[in-house]
Structures are given as C-alpha cells and as structure tokens.
Amino acid sequence: MTENPAHIDLWPAPHASAAVDATVHVPGSKSVTNRALVLASLAADPGWLRRPLRSRDTLLMAGGLRAMGVGIEETVSSSSTVSRGPAASGEAWRVIPSGLQGPATVDVGNAGTVMRFLPPVAALADGPVRFDGDPRSYERPLNGVIDALRALGARIDDDGRGALPMTVFGGGALDGGPVEIDASSSSQFVSALLLSAPRFNQGVEVRHVGSALPSMPHIRMTVDMLRNAGAQVDTPESGGEPNVWRVTPGALLGVDLTIEPDLSNAQPFLAAALVTGGRVVIPDWPERTTQPGDRLRELFTEMGGSCELTDQGLVFTGSGSVHGIDADLSEVGELTPGIAAVAALADSPSTLRGVAHLRLHETDRLAALTKEINELGGDVTETADGLHIRPRPLHGGVFHTYDDHRMATAGAVIGLVVEGVEIENVATTAKTLPDFPDMWAGMLGN
Numbered sequence: 001m002t003e004n005p006a007h008i009d010l011w012p013a014p015h016a017s018a019a020v021d022a023t024v025h026v027p028g029s030k031s032v033t034n035r036a037l038v039l040a041s042l043a044a045d046p047g048w049l050r051r052p053l054r055s056r057d058t059l060l061m062a063g064g065l066r067a068m069g070v071g072i073e074e075t076v077s078s079s080s081t082v083s084r085g086p087a088a089s090g091e092a093w094r095v096i097p098s099g100l101q102g103p104a105t106v107d108v109g110n111a112g113t114v115m116r117f118l119p120p121v122a123a124l125a126d127g128p129v130r131f132d133g134d135p136r137s138y139e140r141p142l143n144g145v146i147d148a149l150r151a152l153g154a155r156i157d158d159d160g161r162g163a164l165p166m167t168v169f170g171g172g173a174l175d176g177g178p179v180e181i182d183a184s185s186s187s188q189f190v191s192a193l194l195l196s197a198p199r200f201n202q203g204v205e206v207r208h209v210g211s212a213l214p215s216m217p218h219i220r221m222t223v224d225m226l227r228n229a230g231a232q233v234d235t236p237e238s239g240g241e242p243n244v245w246r247v248t249p250g251a252l253l254g255v256d257l258t259i260e261p262d263l264s265n266a267q268p269f270l271a272a273a274l275v276t277g278g279r280v281v282i283p284d285w286p287e288r289t290t291q292p293g294d295r296l297r298e299l300f301t302e303m304g305g306s307c308e309l310t311d312q313g314l315v316f317t318g319s320g321s322v323h324g325i326d327a328d329l330s331e332v333g334e335l336t337p338g339i340a341a342v343a344a345l346a347d348s349p350s351t352l353r354g355v356a357h358l359r360l361h362e363t364d365r366l367a368a369l370t371k372e373i374n375e376l377g378g379d380v381t382e383t384a385d386g387l388h389i390r391p392r393p394l395h396g397g398v399f400h401t402y403d404d405h406r407m408a409t410a411g412a413v414i415g416l417v418v419e420g421v422e423i424e425n426v427a428t429t430a431k432t433l434p435d436f437p438d439m440w441a442g443m444l445g446n
C-alpha cells in the first residue's frame with residue numbers, strides 16, 4: 001500500500017434511509033471477457049464475445065491485442081458495425097485473429113490479467129513487444145511468467161528485475177514443453193501459460209512447485225474456456241497429477257460466447273441487501289459457473305442472508321442481522337474486501353484466512369482494509385494470512401482507496417449504514433465496473 005496524495009476527489013457514499021429493494025443488472029465478467037479475448041485472438045477463425053465487459057481492464061486487454069495486429073470490432077448487433085475504437089459502447093465484440101506482430105507496445109494499466117496473459121501471446125508474435133503500465137504494475141509479481149517463458153524458449157529483456165517494464169522479443173513461434181513454476185503469489189501465472197499453450201509447438205506441461213496455489217476457480221475457468229475453444233487439457237481433476245496441467249498443441253476454434261455477469265462485481269449489491277436487511281435481484285446469475293463470486297451465495301448466507309436462484313435471477317434477501325464469519329478465502333481472494341466491509345458491520349467477530357497474496361493485488365489489500373476500517377473507528381488486525389475483524393460502532397470519515405476498485409466498493413457498503421463516509425477516487429471502480437456510482441444510486445432509487 002502506498003500513501004495516497006492528499007485529497008483527490010471525494011464521493012459522499014450514499015446512506016440508505018431504508019432497506020434496499022432493487023434489481024441490478026451487473027455487466028460482464030472481467031475474468032471471462034479477458035480470457036475470451038485472448039483465446040479468440042489465438043483462434044484459427046473469427047469469434048464473437050457477446051455482452052463483454054467494457055471497463056479499463058478489458059479495454060486494455062483489447063488494446064494490447066490490437067497493438068499486436070488482432071482485429072477487434074465493436075458492434076451493437078451481429079450485423080451493424082459501429083466502431084473499432086474504445087470510445088463507443090458495444091454489445092458485442094467480433095475478434096478477427098491475424099498474424100501476431102511487433103513492434104508493439106502494450107499498456108497493462110494495473111490489470112493482472114493483461115500483465116500476465118499477454119506476454120505468452122507476445123512470445124508468439126513476430127517482433128518485439130514492449131510492456132509497461134501503472135507504477136503499481138512494476139511491483140506486482142510477474143517472475144513466474146517471465147521465468148517460465150524463458151524456459152520455454154522466449155527471449156525477454158526485463159532489466160533483470162523479473163517485473164515490468166519489459167520487452168518480449170517474439171520469434172513468431174515458441175517451443176513450449178514442460179516447465180516448473182511457483183504460482184503461490186498468483187494463479188494468473190498458470191492461467192497465462194495455459195491460455196496460449198495450444199499455439200506452442202509442443203503445447204505445455206505446467207507444474208506448480210510452491211506453497212498453496214490461490215484462486216483455483218480461476219484456473220478451472222481457464223481450463224473450461226480452453227476446452228470450449230476445442231483445446232485438449234489434462235488437469236489434476238481429470239485424473240492427472242496434483243498441481244500439473246497439460247495442454248496439447250492444436251488449433252483453437254473461434255467461438256460465439258455470451259459473457260456471464262461478473263459475480264464478484266455483484267458483491268457490493270448483495271452486500272447492500274445484507275447490511276440494510278433488504279432484497280436485491282441479480283438477473284442472469286448462471287446456474288453453473290467457474291466464477292469465484294458464485295461462492296457469495298454460501299458466504300453471505302452464513303453472514304445472515306438467504307438466497308434463491310429463480311427465473312428472475314438470484315434473489316438475495318437480508319434478514320436484518322449480519323453475522324461474523326470464519327472463512328478460508330484462498331479460493332476466492334478477490335471477494336475479501338467486500339466480505340471485510342460486511343464483517344465490520346456484523347454482530348460478532350470475523351477471521352478471514354488464506355489470503356496473504358492479497359498484499360500483492362491492486363494495493364496491499366490487507367494493510368489498506370485494516371487502516372481504512374480502523375480510521376472509521378473499527379478494530380481490524382492483520383494476521384500472517386488474513387484479517388481479524390472485531391465490529392465496533394463506526395463513524396464517518398474519508399475512506400481511501402489506493403487505486404483499488406474493490407476498496408471503493410467496500411467503502412460504499414460501509415457508507416450505506418454509517419453516515420458521513422466519503423470515498424476517495426470512486427472513479428477507480430472503472431477498472432472493472434465503470435458505472436458503479438450510477439448503479440449504486442439506481443439501486444437506492446436516487
């Protein structure tokens with residue numbers, strides 16, 4: 001966590017005068033959209049993404065792929081093309097793969113998916129591809145991807161830091177084959193190598209050799225989407241060795257995919273129902289999904305709500321009571337800020353475990369949550385791998401966000417029941433949910 005410059009832009013978090021009762025349409029999943037963009041760009045024929053997320057992270061992914069020569073057209077329907085540029089809003093993206101080429105420059109912003117998923121794509125390009133991004137991107141771990149790509153035959157100049165900025169000198173093809181990595185700091189290292197592997201000459205065999213691997217549902221998402229595009233993938237779950245994934249070389253199909261709503265971005269709205277004793281309906285909640293946000297059904301039920309999957313979508317109802325929770329969140333780390341916000345408003349303490357790697361996310365999320373909740377009068381302590389949260393009566397104040405979209409939405413949840421909370425730089429939600437302030441006002445009927 002780095003200190004914020006004093007006072008950027010304060011958003012008075014709306015206070016809920018009554019229990020919320022709303023239907024909230026949540027835009028597409030960041031994780032699915034960015035995997036779909038990569039797979040479609042590597043395919044043998046064009047593909048479609050319908051209802052993609054249009055946010056900073058996905059526009060950066062599209063921009064990086066376009067820079068390497070991929071055609072990505074935005075359309076309002078399958079027949080009328082309105083724009084190729086990022087300024088228009090699109091209901092579908094048509095992806096037209098082409099020979100990947102450098103020289104190119106990729107701005108990763110602070111998107112983990114872009115900084116990890118695109119270097120293997122760049123290794124397949126013909127020519128140098130320069131990677132740069134926000135200052136925080138220089139601090140986020142990338143060594144697993146860099147070391148693995150080198151072991152698989154790529155040439156990379158990273159000034160010896162194992163981090164951004166760097167240049168991948170694509171040679172038009174990559175040997176691939178077996179490789180060992182320690183992905184305990186980010187599951188995205190594994191996903192990155194698997195996504196491009198059908199295009200490596202020998203495919204890949206990734207063996208994770210470190211301590212526990214976080215965010216396993218995201219690796220399952222990668223495997224599912226690869227298989228949906230025609231790839232052959234062997235996994236620990238399909239009878240393979242533990243911690244080993246194999247992808248066979250072969251052509252990927254251009255598929256027509258409708259992107260699911262982002263269930264992790266549904267979190268603040270579900271939390272709103274929980275902390276105000278209200279009701280929120282999320283249309284199009286998938287019956288089956290690899291998204292980690294699906295675990296909210298169980299986590300927020302344990303914290304006092306109840307939910308039902310109906311024809312209208314997920315109907316989530318708060319009971320008026322909010323309980324603490326003792327939970328291992330290692331599989332669903334990105335849900336931690338939202339759970340911590342609810343836990344700070346609960347009637348009993350919480351222990352959140354298994355999320356040490358959050359210190360390397362958009363900001364050091366464990367330090368940021370501790371500091372910001374405590375500055376509102378809370379009692380949060382950091383543990384080696386998570387947080388202890390003892391609820392206390394909270395008061396208003398500035399909630400700093402450290403350029404972290406999930407800090408901003410977590411602060412908004414607290415602001416619903418604590419008067420006078422002001423969120424610094426709420427615009428940072430644009431990383432994955434550009435319309436958040438309007439959606440929040442809409443939920444409250446404002």
Ligand SMILES: O=C(O)C1=C[C@@H](OP(=O)(O)O)[C@@H](O)[C@H](O)C1
Nearest residue numbers: 031186187188214215218333334
């Ligand atoms: O692959 C993905 O789409 C993601 C994997 C997870 O990363 P880590 O394993 O680095 O936590 C998650 O936190 C991130 O929001 C998205």
Ligand SMILES: C=C(OP(=O)(O)O)C(=O)O
Nearest residue numbers: 110111112113334361362
């Ligand atoms: C950790 C996150 O993002 P990234 O994809 O940048 O890692 C997140 O969205 O919570």
